[in-house]
Amino acid sequence: MQNIRTEVIVVDPVYPEPSVIGRAATLLHDGEIVVFPTETVYGLGADAFRPAALERIFVAKGRPFSDPLIVHIAEERTLELLTTSIPEQAKRLTQAFWPGPLTLILPRGPHVPHLVTAGLETVAIRMPRHAVALALIRALGSPIAAPSANRFMHISPTTAQHALVDLAGRVPLILDAGPCEVGVESTVLDLCSDVPRILRPGGVSLEALRKVLPDVQPPMRSKKASENEDIVAKKAPGQLVTHYAPTVPLLLFDGAVEAIRASMLAEVQRRCAQGECVGVLVADEDVHVFSESGALIYALGSADEPVEIAAKLFAGLRALEEAHVQVILCRNFGEQGLGLAIRDRLLKAAGGKVFG
Ligand code: TXA
């Protein structure tokens, strides 16, 4: 398992070549795992109805079996294979957001393997809007279960190269369709509790969901990180505070923009004076503040454009990590729109701690 040859094949993101899709589908059909692009992040897929193939996902990622997988479908009628009931709310949401970055938690159908659901009585389902993902699911003729294509606890991959860094020698094939459009994972929405609640903020914003279902609740929050972990661990295994960890420590700065800049700069200067190699993850508008500071700067885009920031976020974290900085300092970007998902990922990378 550890040292198989990993082939990377380039595929057209809009009009995927049938020969390439056929090759990947044959591997999946034979019980193999394949890395493929979605509009959010790259996924590590297996036929959702083949337990032996599903097991390979967990082995390749080093992921515990207690962490359930999302099932990816290409037609809405496939829902009937996977769930026992499709509530009215689900119909309205799928009409508005599928194909797209919204995962729905629904009652598990009797044929869904326990490896997919980690023994839960619910199943996570989404219809991605990436042409390669849809073509692959259709060519296989079966839903594809897929987590993000990173090693367990690492940052999700938004390019094929990111997936290769994490999974080289562990998967036979990576389909390379270029960078993912959204850049953060799908929004996971629980439709099995009393009120629909976001378990993981993601590519579809709370505001957008509320336009369709006004009573959608934001993710649970608690002042104490440990309490939060408790609540989250029960409802959404795999959503622990330390889930998205770069291999270097990340310090997250919160507050008003001017205050954030001042305290980040002071911290950068203090660390640089001690000979530390510091990386900063900031908005384009902040770059001038740090240009003489000695820190390595990665600009994510305009602070007014959370969509742009989200698209570059994971690439930024990985770029600084690969540049061997000893610490990453990052600013907060607010909670509007995709800001909520950005903040969630940064908080997790920071182990739940915030400065300022
Ligand atoms: O955008 C995405 O969602 C990407 C692409 C590949 O589709 N996938 C992804 O999968 O992020 P993964 O495994 O890294 O994260 C899925 C999360 C898990 O952490 C888990 O908490 C939640 O979805 N999940 C899966 N099944 C669930 C269930 N039955 N109940 C509650 N949460 C569930």
Ligand code: MG
């Ligand atoms: Mg993941």
